[in-house]
Amino acid sequence: MLKSRHLLGMADLDPEEIVLILDTAGAMTEIAARPIKKVPTLRGRTVVNLFFEPSTRTRTSFEVAEKRLSADTLSVAVAQSSVTKGETLLDTVRNLEAMAPDMIVMRHASAGAPHLLARLCRSVIINAGDGMHEHPTQALLDAFTIREHKGGLQGLKVAIVGDLLHSRVLRSNVQLLNKMGANVWACGPKTLMPPELPRFGVRPTTSIDEAVADADVVMMLRIQHERMHGHFIPSTREYFTLFGLTPERVARAKPDVVIMHPGPMNRGVEIDSDVADGPYSVILEQVANGVAVRMAVLYLLAGQEAVTD
Amino acid sequence: MKMLLKGGRVVDPASGRDGEFDVLIEDGRIARVDKSLPADGAEVFAIKPGWLVAPGLIDIHVHLREPGQEHKETIATGTLSAVTGGFTAVACMPNTDPINDHPGITELILQKAAAANLARVYPIGAVSMGSRGELMAELGAQKAAGCVAFTDDGRPVASALLMRRALEYAGMLGLPIVNHCEDPSLKGDGVAHEGFHAARLGLRGIPGVAESIMVERDIALAELTGGPYHVCHMSARQSLRAVRDARTRGTTNVTCEVAPHHFVLTDESLEKPIRYDTNVKMNPPLRETADRDAMLEGIADGTIDVIATDHAPHHADEKLVEFDHAPFGIVGLETCVPLVFDRLVHAGRIGVSRAIALLSTNPARVFGLPGGSLANGVAADVTILAPDAAVTIRAKDLKSKSRNTPFDGWQLTGAVAATIVGGRLVYNNEAL
Numbered sequence: 001m002l003k004s005r006h007l008l009g010m011a012d013l014d015p016e017e018i019v020l021i022l023d024t025a026g027a028m029t030e031i032a033a034r035p036i037k038k039v040p041t042l043r044g045r046t047v048v049n050l051f052f053e054p055s056t057r058t059r060t061s062f063e064v065a066e067k068r069l070s071a072d073t074l075s076v077a078v079a080q081s082s083v084t085k086g087e088t089l090l091d092t093v094r095n096l097e098a099m100a101p102d103m104i105v106m107r108h109a110s111a112g113a114p115h116l117l118a119r120l121c122r123s124v125i126i127n128a129g130d131g132m133h134e135h136p137t138q139a140l141l142d143a144f145t146i147r148e149h150k151g152g153l154q155g156l157k158v159a160i161v162g163d164l165l166h167s168r169v170l171r172s173n174v175q176l177l178n179k180m181g182a183n184v185w186a187c188g189p190k191t192l193m194p195p196e197l198p199r200f201g202v203r204p205t206t207s208i209d210e211a212v213a214d215a216d217v218v219m220m221l222r223i224q225h226e227r228m229h230g231h232f233i234p235s236t237r238e239y240f241t242l243f244g245l246t247p248e249r250v251a252r253a254k255p256d257v258v259i260m261h262p263g264p265m266n267r268g269v270e271i272d273s274d275v276a277d278g279p280y281s282v283i284l285e286q287v288a289n290g291v292a293v294r295m296a297v298l299y300l301l302a303g304q305e306a307v308t309d
Numbered sequence: 310m311k312m313l314l315k316g317g318r319v320v321d322p323a324s325g326r327d328g329e330f331d332v333l334i335e336d337g338r339i340a341r342v343d344k345s346l347p348a349d350g351a352e353v354f355a356i357k358p359g360w361l362v363a364p365g366l367i368d369i370h371v372h373l374r375e376p377g378q379e380h381k382e383t384i385a386t387g388t389l390s391a392v393t394g395g396f397t398a399v400a401c402m403p404n405t406d407p408i409n410d411h412p413g414i415t416e417l418i419l420q421k422a423a424a425a426n427l428a429r430v431y432p433i434g435a436v437s438m439g440s441r442g443e444l445m446a447e448l449g450a451q452k453a454a455g456c457v458a459f460t461d462d463g464r465p466v467a468s469a470l471l472m473r474r475a476l477e478y479a480g481m482l483g484l485p486i487v488n489h490c491e492d493p494s495l496k497g498d499g500v501a502h503e504g505f506h507a508a509r510l511g512l513r514g515i516p517g518v519a520e521s522i523m524v525e526r527d528i529a530l531a532e533l534t535g536g537p538y539h540v541c542h543m544s545a546r547q548s549l550r551a552v553r554d555a556r557t558r559g560t561t562n563v564t565c566e567v568a569p570h571h572f573v574l575t576d577e578s579l580e581k582p583i584r585y586d587t588n589v590k591m592n593p594p595l596r597e598t599a600d601r602d603a604m605l606e607g608i609a610d611g612t613i614d615v616i617a618t619d620h621a622p623h624h625a626d627e628k629l630v631e632f633d634h635a636p637f638g639i640v641g642l643e644t645c646v647p648l649v650f651d652r653l654v655h656a657g658r659i660g661v662s663r664a665i666a667l668l669s670t671n672p673a674r675v676f677g678l679p680g681g682s683l684a685n686g687v688a689a690d691v692t693i694l695a696p697d698a699a700v701t702i703r704a705k706d707l708k709s710k711s712r713n714t715p716f717d718g719w720q721l722t723g724a725v726a727a728t729i730v731g732g733r734l735v736y737n738n739e740a741l
Contacts, residue, residue: 088630110631111511112585119583120629131633133511171511194508230497 009134010175024296042071065294139172153180162221187211317356323682337732365397365690370617377406388427390709395725397690398429404463412454460487480536495519517545544593546603566615587635622711650723698724
């Protein structure tokens with residue numbers, strides 16, 4: 001079981017809990033292979049997917065995971081919600097809670113929004129991405145994918161390349177990878193590095209060649225096209241020249257390197273199509289594993305609820 | 310009408326007086342400060358052993374929120390909070406709704422303050438109309454109405470040209486320009502100090518140099534124009550260094566203040582004890598340890614002239630939101646004295662006399678206010694302090710209309726015993 005009744009971030013999980021989630025996800029992958037992809041585990045439970053930011057992949061992944069576990073689910077998208085009418089986040093959630101959901105999966109543009117709910121609401125809160133802060137299920141599915149290919153995480157060289165500053169994927173992944181004993185290199189332009197990056201427990205570099213050299217895993221992060229406007233980068237073209245992952249750069253990595261991307265990808269900006277669609281890419285496996293990992297998280301958190309009920 | 314403050318240690322940095330004296334108040338004024346004065350018909354207020362008798366404390370950075378934001382604070386509740394915190398006078402910031410850029414608003418504030426009849430209220434006028442940084446407000450008319458300084462606080466005076474002219478013009482009137490120093494482009498949409506803790510929490514950062522760049526600019530303009538200039542709520546070590554360097558080269562028209570939270574807390578409070586507590590969101594933000602320590606040094610070595618609270622009340626509903634969306638600011642009037650005594654005096658960083666100078670003598674001098682002294686004949690604004698009394702801060706017990714403090718539950722040593730304004734006992738701490 002997990003120590004916390006919520007999943008807010010990798011900051012709150014210890015290595016044993018991470019292994020438990022990954023092992024549970026392993027058991028869940030078998031369900032996707034069945035002709036009838038459904039188990040009754042969460043029958044009678046209500047899960048609300050509350051998405052204040054647009055998301056295709058993560059929301060769909062949670063919905064599929066919930067349905068495979070037989071939960072009753074509903075998804076609230078921001079455009080239909082009361083937020084545009086000036087309602088506070090807390091009021092929105094308390095109104096939803098009046099309908100007695102068991103769990104709330106939330107994505108929100110503000111860091112710490114799920115922590116506010118965890119402090120003041122009744123439901124189990126699962127963070128599906130809070131601003132630039134954390135995206136814990138992404139880190140877990142990344143770890144699951146790496147483990148499938150490498151057998152474990154201990155001692156691996158993992159290079160994370162891209163917009164480090166704005167990335168919740170970076171923040172969650174670095175914590176998970178450090179807890180599991182991987183060696184993490186973080187590469188990006190100086191303008192897109194958080195302050196005091198070494199204190200995150202990573203080796204910072206502005207050279208993608210150095211980051212990728214002999215890497216076991218390369219994780220690419222998305223560059224938003226509008227980053228030129230904050231003077232972070234001069235152009236996406238220059239970005240690709242300096243930081244784009246090309247087949248030539250992949251050749252510097254270990255022969256069995258895996259290339260990952262949390263999506264959505266910008267082909268030709270951070271990653272060459274030949275790499276994205278190439279033999280080392282596990283990008284679509286990540287998506288498939290996302291369902292299993294989210295099923296594991298839902299199951300473990302619901303189980304804990306059942307115990308405390 | 311006579312009152313005799315009998316016993317206690319009188320600390321009056323303006324006169325250098327520091328010792329056991331009695332203080333006789335007659336017709337609202339200080340009549341005599343001397344050893345063993347006879348009661349002679351006066352009402353006797355017994356000062357307990359160990360207590361201090363100080364010139365009334367003056368907070369030159371307070372947001373009273375009236376007119377326009379009375380759900381956060383009113384002049385009545387704000388001045389009640391002030392006297393409860395030992396302040397006999399406050400200077401109130403012009404970022405009300407509407408902005409105080411007009412004598413009519415200054416007059417309204419003064420009328421409301423007179424009606425409340427607690428602490429003295431000195432309005433600070435806007436530098437520019439609507440604090441928009443475009444047209445200079447009528448500073449002369451505002452002075453005539455009662456303004457004691459000018460600022461666009463809440464926003465910086467971003468235009469160097471406006472700052473230059475304002476320093477010249479206000480200098481002509483003999484009043485200081487107070488600037489909330491923050492380069493708008495470097496601040497961006499930041500919500501916390503740019504450092505490790507904000508980075509880890511995914512909060513957009515505001516670097517210390519966003520402040521110090523404007524402090525440096527303003528010092529250059531103060532030196533160019535000769536107008537009195539005051540840096541409000543200084544938070545960054547680079548800003549302190551800029552002021553110290555200016556003093557070293559002989560500049561005398563630059564002063565600065567620090568708020569208690571900037572010499573007590575650091576950005577670690579973003580994560581502990583509660584992550585994303587909106588009561589540690591203020592502007593300027595809580596900075597890192599090196600900045601906090603620089604503020605402590607500046608207080609001890611005399612670079613910092615004034616401690617001012619930046620009392621910024623906000624309604625609980627406004628703070629009970631995502632960190633990004635919460636307004637900046639905390640209340641400070643009722644937590645200042647305990648923090649100053651606990652963290653500065655009892656911690657051995659400064660003596661009692663320096664503490665009183667920072668809280669009374671210097672604020673009066675910087676803004677040219679009456680008060681800040683216990684000289685014969687001045688209005689009898691007196692704060693009586695119990696420096697060794699234990700205090701537990703209770704947000705729910707604050708007299709301010711708002712409760713937004715990060716110090717709830719803190720146990721500190723140093724209390725306000727009584728507050729006297731114009732010879733009238735306006736606050737008496739019954740708990741002592």
